[in-house]
Amino acid sequence: MSIKPEFTSTQYTSTNAIKMRVRNDPSLLQNKTNKISIKGAEDSEDKTHSKLYSFHEIPEWQKDNEYIIKGYVKETNSFKRIFQSLFFLHNETVNIYTHFLPGILCFALISSVLEFSLFKKYTTTLTDYLMVNFFFAGAFTCFMMSATFHCIKAHSEKVSIFGNKLDYLGIVALIVSSLISLMFYGFYDDFKAFLVFGTITTAFGVTCTILSLKDRFRKREWRVKRAIMFVIFGLSAVIPLFYGLAKHGYKETCNKIGFNWVLLEGVFYITGAVLYGLRYPEKTCPGKYDFFLNSHQIFHCLVVAGATSHYIALINSYEYVHKTFF
Numbered sequence: 001m002s003i004k005p006e007f008t009s010t011q012y013t014s015t016n017a018i019k020m021r022v023r024n025d026p027s028l029l030q031n032k033t034n035k036i037s038i039k040g041a042e043d044s045e046d047k048t049h050s051k052l053y054s055f056h057e058i059p060e061w062q063k064d065n066e067y068i069i070k071g072y073v074k075e076t077n078s079f080k081r082i083f084q085s086l087f088f089l090h091n092e093t094v095n096i097y098t099h100f101l102p103g104i105l106c107f108a109l110i111s112s113v114l115e116f117s118l119f120k121k122y123t124t125t126l127t128d129y130l131m132v133n134f135f136f137a138g139a140f141t142c143f144m145m146s147a148t149f150h151c152i153k154a155h156s157e158k159v160s161i162f163g164n165k166l167d168y169l170g171i172v173a174l175i176v177s178s179l180i181s182l183m184f185y186g187f188y189d190d191f192k193a194f195l196v197f198g199t200i201t202t203a204f205g206v207t208c209t210i211l212s213l214k215d216r217f218r219k220r221e222w223r224v225k226r227a228i229m230f231v232i233f234g235l236s237a238v239i240p241l242f243y244g245l246a247k248h249g250y251k252e253t254c255n256k257i258g259f260n261w262v263l264l265e266g267v268f269y270i271t272g273a274v275l276y277g278l279r280y281p282e283k284t285c286p287g288k289y290d291f292f293l294n295s296h297q298i299f300h301c302l303v304v305a306g307a308t309s310h311y312i313a314l315i316n317s318y319e320y321v322h323k324t325f326f
């Protein structure tokens with residue numbers, strides 16, 4: 001299918017043309033009208049900072065999703081222009097803010113954890129604060145690294161690769177902190193099981209970290225494999241879950257870990273990963289979802305929904321432990 005770019009480079013070309021004319025004939029500068037033209041050219045060049053490009057106009061290294069046709073910030077090689085890109089709409093804007101704002105919220109909750117993020121009980125200990133904060137720290141890392149990546153990815157290939165690695169490490173941080181914090185309460189009366197499953201989770205986390213740091217891992221053809229790897233990592237949680245169900249039964253497991261919230265969390269994450277892997281819905285109508293509602297943006301929102309479900313499960317679990325064992 002041939003897809004024509006909607007944005008052209010005429011604005012940039014006219015700016016350069018005026019500058020070239022002045023360079024070739026400096027007497028033009030003496031003409032008041034031309035001075036205005038030059039000023040206009042400079043203003044016009046400023047506006048090119050917010051100029052957007054089509055998929056076919058960006059360098060090869062920037063190409064990732066061929067179903068997102070327009071709205072690209074072309075390689076800037078300037079952190080100043082990257083910063084400026086935070087203030088106009090382009091095809092990464094929603095990706096940036098859907099994780100930047102929840103990241104700020106997590107930071108606020110970590111800073112004020114003693115007051116707001118935990119419903120205090122007279123049995124609440126420092127370990128409770130550490131565990132809940134551990135989860136918020138993982139979520140904060142994930143959201144902020146993701147927002148940073150989506151912001152700096154248009155700088156240059158080198159910076160984009162670095163940001164991409166940060167993004168994957170953030171996902172690992174969220175999964176590890178989610179699983180370990182919940183297992184701490186789920187296996188409160190079975191420390192040996194907590195140690196075993198905690199070690200398995202840590203081993204998965206280390207493996208995913210090593211893979212995420214490999215350059216091959218971020219290539220376009222690895223998109224589906226990447227999604228599968230993170231889904232398998234997330235699904236490693238079913239091992240302790242089945243162990244808990246076999247040992248304590250459904251009702252007790254529901255009480256211990258807020259099972260229904262954990263299920264909902266799984267549904268959010270898996271749906272997000274599947275849409276991300278399939279590039280749905282933009283694949284059905286290339287160009288229609290360039291700025292809003294494409295698979296990556298939906299994936300981001302579902303990650304936030306999944307983390308929220310996890311927080312509710314974690315608080316349920318914390319309350320159950322304090323009701324039962326103290």
Ligand SMILES: [Zn+2]
Binds near residue numbers: 146150296300
């Ligand atoms: Zn993302």
